[in-house]
Amino acid sequence: MAKFYGIGVGPGDSSLLTLKAVEILSTIDVLLIPDGKNDGKSLAFDIVKDYLNPNAVLEYLHFPMVLDKEVINKAGYDAAAIVSKYIDEGKDIAFITLGDTSIYSTYSYIVDNLSRDIEIETIPGITSFCAAAALINRPLCQGDEIFTVIPATKDYESMKEVVDISGGCALMKVYNHSDKVVRLIEELKLDAAIIKRVGQAGESVSYDIEDELNRDKQYFSIVIARKGK
Amino acid sequence: MAKFYGIGVGPGDSSLLTLKAVEILSTIDVLLIPDGKNDGKSLAFDIVKDYLNPNAVLEYLHFPMVLDKEVINKAGYDAAAIVSKYIDEGKDIAFITLGDTSIYSTYSYIVDNLSRDIEIETIPGITSFCAAAALINRPLCQGDEIFTVIPATKDYESMKEVVDISGGCALMKVYNHSDKVVRLIEELKLDAAIIKRVGQAGESVSYDIEDELNRDKQYFSIVIARKGK
Numbered sequence: 482m483a484k485f486y487g488i489g490v491g492p493g494d495s496s497l498l499t500l501k502a503v504e505i506l507s508t509i510d511v512l513l514i515p516d517g518k519n520d521g522k523s524l525a526f527d528i529v530k531d532y533l534n535p536n537a538v539l540e541y542l543h544f545p546m547v548l549d550k551e552v553i554n555k556a557g558y559d560a561a562a563i564v565s566k567y568i569d570e571g572k573d574i575a576f577i578t579l580g581d582t583s584i585y586s587t588y589s590y591i592v593d594n595l596s597r598d599i600e601i602e603t604i605p606g607i608t609s610f611c612a613a614a615a616l617i618n619r620p621l622c623q624g625d626e627i628f629t630v631i632p633a634t635k636d637y638e639s640m641k642e643v644v645d646i647s648g649g650c651a652l653m654k655v656y657n658h659s660d661k662v663v664r665l666i667e668e669l670k671l672d673a674a675i676i677k678r679v680g681q682a683g684e685s686v687s688y689d690i691e692d693e694l695n696r697d698k699q700y701f702s703i704v705i706a707r708k709g710k
Numbered sequence: 711m712a713k714f715y716g717i718g719v720g721p722g723d724s725s726l727l728t729l730k731a732v733e734i735l736s737t738i739d740v741l742l743i744p745d746g747k748n749d750g751k752s753l754a755f756d757i758v759k760d761y762l763n764p765n766a767v768l769e770y771l772h773f774p775m776v777l778d779k780e781v782i783n784k785a786g787y788d789a790a791a792i793v794s795k796y797i798d799e800g801k802d803i804a805f806i807t808l809g810d811t812s813i814y815s816t817y818s819y820i821v822d823n824l825s826r827d828i829e830i831e832t833i834p835g836i837t838s839f840c841a842a843a844a845l846i847n848r849p850l851c852q853g854d855e856i857f858t859v860i861p862a863t864k865d866y867e868s869m870k871e872v873v874d875i876s877g878g879c880a881l882m883k884v885y886n887h888s889d890k891v892v893r894l895i896e897e898l899k900l901d902a903a904i905i906k907r908v909g910q911a912g913e914s915v916s917y918d919i920e921d922e923l924n925r926d927k928q929y930f931s932i933v934i935a936r937k938g939k
Contacts, residue, residue: 487844487847489840489844491728494730495729496728496729496730496733497728497729497730497834498728498729499720499725499726499727499728499729499836500724500725500726500727500728500729500732501723501725501726503729504725548853548854550853553853581840581844582840582843582844582849583839583840583843583844583848583849583850583851584840584849584850584851584857585851585852585853586849588849589848589849589852592847592848601847603843603844603845603847604844605726605836605837605840605841605843605844606836606840607728607834607835607836608834608837608840610812611718611810611811611812611813611834611835611837612834614811614812614832614834615716615718615810615811615812615832615833615834616832618716618821618830618832619812619818619821620811620812620813620815620817620818621812621813622812622813622814622859623814623818624777624779624782624814625777625861625863625864625883626861627858627859627860627861627864627868627872628813628858628859629856629857629858629859629872629876630851630856630857630858631856632854632855632856634854635854635856639856639875642871642875643856643858643872643875643876646868646871646872647858647872654854
């Protein structure tokens, strides 16, 4: 029977694909490619293209980059209809997602909208925060510490409460929230680094968070931080 | 110049190794293998053995599985001395760690103790919580939710405070803390699953956390949970 695969393709570097992802990509009939900006460009596709079955059909999906649940769920519903169509034709189909399938991925909205009789296999991927920590040879958490992943879109007090109880944290979507992020690092005396475009062309690391956030508002920016020693 | 590599080998299934990990494993001169129980068995080694340079020297390291920082730091110091010795001989050496290098890995204690002139490259791996979520085709976090990783060794009130503010969480080291974990799931009405030995032989999934935790205290157990809908 045909199968639906969700594949986490890691943050940007093709060499961070798993063996399992490569094996599946080489055999699938159809590839579903998320296209957030609706411009036909896809970093996820660039990561996998050298490993893809050359005869695979490419289907671009417009997945709006918004937080409105109704809008995203509608996109998931539409994507699930495309998946079902190909499965009914007996074709194996894979959706690719940056990083990991379970961490802030639109993949879950497709799964939620799929009929339960469709067989699904999810292949986890390397998360951006693990790749960022690896790039600077640092731990995210040790011993019995709590580790948290926090979108900087949250209000300051919530962020502070959670970071305060954590040994290490990763702050996501920081590019438009430099005031909150800088204040958090100062107030809690965090040992922080900002990594931009991890695993992609133009990858960079800086420890001057304020300067880096104000100089260049880059979507693929992540701050990883630990409590000061 | 010779180089020290830290490689995250994922939770258990060799097919979750990255292409980069496989490439490095095939060329290194020495492999450092953590051996927590000092019994010569290593799950991390089982994961990589089919991809290893057949001429690589194997060095088993006893890394005690304790939380005492002084004890672990001493083990890191001893391991760093072994790394330095091989680097001085011009040999490439890799340390392997289950899951990812930055998440609760003893790897960071080796890095901390290494002379700064030794070149280090860290290869991130698939985390157990991402593999667990993938196994049941579920998200860990969506939208602007906070995601937390919490060792169940923490006190109940701290765990509750953090989980309460999170959209999703992964509870680690749950096997000896069933009372706290079950209470947390009930009080916060979490939608939870327990995954044992993810990616390993005997992998299992259950949604009856209390029964599963009391029936079989398995070290490789992880609970992933989301706020009820």
